[in-house]
Amino acid sequence: MVEFAQTACLGGGVIGASWAALFLASGRSVSVFDPAPTAEKAVRDYVEMAWPTLTELGLTTYGNPEAISFCDSAAAAVEGADFVQENVPERVAIKHATFAEIEPALKPHAIVASSASGLTLSQMQVGWDNPARFVLGHPFNPPHLIPLVEVMGNDRTDASAVEEAERFYEAVGKVTIRVSKEKPGHVANRLQAAIWREAISLVIEGVASVEDVDKAVWAGPGLRWAAMGPTMLFNLGAGEGGLQAFCDHFTDTFNGWWDDLGRIHLNDEVVQTLVAGVSDAAQGQTAAELSAKRDALILAMQKVTTGLRDAS
Numbered sequence: 001m002v003e004f005a006q007t008a009c010l011g012g013g014v015i016g017a018s019w020a021a022l023f024l025a026s027g028r029s030v031s032v033f034d035p036a037p038t039a040e041k042a043v044r045d046y047v048e049m050a051w052p053t054l055t056e057l058g059l060t061t062y063g064n065p066e067a068i069s070f071c072d073s074a075a076a077a078v079e080g081a082d083f084v085q086e087n088v089p090e091r092v093a094i095k096h097a098t099f100a101e102i103e104p105a106l107k108p109h110a111i112v113a114s115s116a117s118g119l120t121l122s123q124m125q126v127g128w129d130n131p132a133r134f135v136l137g138h139p140f141n142p143p144h145l146i147p148l149v150e151v152m153g154n155d156r157t158d159a160s161a162v163e164e165a166e167r168f169y170e171a172v173g174k175v176t177i178r179v180s181k182e183k184p185g186h187v188a189n190r191l192q193a194a195i196w197r198e199a200i201s202l203v204i205e206g207v208a209s210v211e212d213v214d215k216a217v218w219a220g221p222g223l224r225w226a227a228m229g230p231t232m233l234f235n236l237g238a239g240e241g242g243l244q245a246f247c248d249h250f251t252d253t254f255n256g257w258w259d260d261l262g263r264i265h266l267n268d269e270v271v272q273t274l275v276a277g278v279s280d281a282a283q284g285q286t287a288a289e290l291s292a293k294r295d296a297l298i299l300a301m302q303k304v305t306t307g308l309r310d311a312s
């Protein structure tokens with residue numbers, strides 16, 4: 001019997017359906033609550049669509065796509081669940097109402113994790129009488145394909161709940177990081193925001209086109225970042241001397257670049273420049289064609305990196 005054998009997904013939209021597919025693939029059952037009349041079909045279709053990808057990644061050995069049920073209420077969905085992933089819309093009132101409804105129905109040791117991207121843990125804890133086993137479990141879209149989950153508790157959270165949530169996510173094939181302090185955007189979205197800000201600034205300053213700035217990421221450091229993070233890579237960037245030698249050498253350079261980085265804000269003019277640039281870069285390919293290309297590339301990279309991670 002697997003640990004956390006019974007799971008629940010509250011909300012079966014973009015994120016909830018993908019989580020459901022991953023949990024099913026790992027050999028767990030999933031009960032779903034989503035009030036949209038079309039939700040059951042959409043989630044079932046999503047699971048069917050994601051299954052071949054999960055199989056290619058070697059994640060469906062114990063899985064059963066039929067181990068999914070749909071409930072009439074959030075409280076009914078969490079009954080009996082060991083792990084509950086909350087993916088309702090990013091509106092604080094809906095989150096609070098959901099937590100207030102499910103709290104009395106939870107098993108005593110169930111863990112509830114929120115996928116919330118923008119709301120903080122402490123904002124969401126307001127919906128609870130006792131949020132000791134409620135954590136942040138923030139994925140990247142789509143959660144069945146992108147490994148990262150940002151996990152966070154705070155002083156109102158049982159430390160064991162955070163550890164158990166990490167263990168659960170790792171058991172279903174995820175890579176977790178621990179967020180130790182509340183920050184809007186957690187960690188990874190802030191990193192995305194930082195690089196996108198400079199990417200836009202370079203375009204607006206006329207340094208390079210949208211297409212070339214994007215290319216500079218995916219054909220350059222982006223490929224290395226998929227292997228290791230920036231600090232470890234720079235540790236390897238000065239040979240035997242490691243990060244100390246790298247910093248001795250490049251401190252003035254980096255401080256100079258940081259002082260010069262753009263401080264852009266999105267406005268209509270900036271958006272129109274980016275929209276025109278991305279349209280040029282697409283060279284007539286539709287969004288569906290580009291999405292299929294992106295997914296095929298991510299799957300190919302994931303197959304290799306998952307294999308290498310498992311072997312190391």
Ligand SMILES: NC(=O)c1ccc[n+]([C@@H]2O[C@H](COP(=O)([O-])OP(=O)(O)OC[C@H]3O[C@@H](n4cnc5c(N)ncnc54)[C@H](O)[C@@H]3O)[C@@H](O)[C@H]2O)c1
Nearest residue numbers: 011012013014015034036087088089090115116117139141
């Ligand atoms: N989309 C992303 O890229 C992304 C990435 C990471 C995290 N998230 C977070 O995941 C959460 C869900 O986002 P999404 O993109 O899946 O949104 P979505 O709009 O695609 O899905 C939300 C689903 O919740 C359902 N719903 C509405 N009210 C509900 C209720 N009371 N109980 C249960 N379900 C209800 C809706 O019918 C819908 O199917 C948000 O907190 C969001 O911040 C989103």
